[in-house]
Structure formats: C-alpha cells, structure tokens
Amino acid sequence: MRKTIVDVRGYTEMALPDLGSVKTWALGFAGTAVIVILILRMVHLYAKKAWGEMIVEIIAGTYAIFFCFANDQAIAQLKDLGHLVFG
Numbered sequence: 001m002r003k004t005i006v007d008v009r010g011y012t013e014m015a016l017p018d019l020g021s022v023k024t025w026a027l028g029f030a031g032t033a034v035i036v037i038l039i040l041r042m043v044h045l046y047a048k049k050a051w052g053e054m055i056v057e058i059i060a061g062t063y064a065i066f067f068c069f070a071n072d073q074a075i076a077q078l079k080d081l082g083h084l085v086f087g
Contacts, residue, residue: 023071031068034061 038061045054067074 027068027071034064
C-alpha cells in the first residue's frame with residue numbers, strides 16, 4: 001500500500017463560502033411569499049368591498065416588494081431619506 005504525502009505549507013488561502021446567493025434566495029422567497037399573501041388579501045378585500053383598505057394594502061405591498069426584490073436600492077433610498085430629514 002502506497003501513501004501519498006501532500007505538502008500544504010505554501011497554501012494559506014481558504015475556500016470560504018459566498019453567502020450572497022443565500023441572501024438572494026431568501027429575499028426572493030420572502031418577496032414571493034409577500035406577493036402570495038397580498039393576492040389573497042386583495043381577493044378578500046375585494047369581496048368585502050373595502051376599497052380604502054385595498055388601496056392602502058396595494059401601496060404598502062408595493063413598498064414591501066420593493067424591499068424584497070430591490071434590496072440594495074431600497075436601503076440606499078432609506079439612507080438618502082434619512083440624510084434629507086436629519087441632515
């Protein structure tokens with residue numbers, strides 16, 4: 001039986017995982033869940049003829065979906081708004 005010895009003293013780089021894909025997957029999943037919940041709420045509100053609540057849900061849902069699918073742009077927008085308000 002032959003044994004192979006590998007010299008690893010020169011290799012100091014580690015293969016660390018990139019979690020960017022996990023973030024993208026989680027935000028996509030959350031966005032899809034928000035869309036499904038909003039569709040169910042819209043059907044319920046339409047059946048109740050609650051038009052004002054339906055409009056508020058559409059506006060809030062649009063902003064929530066914006067945070068899920070355009071996360072970096074949404075954070076930049078909040079930072080700009082904070083700088084505008086607080087200086």
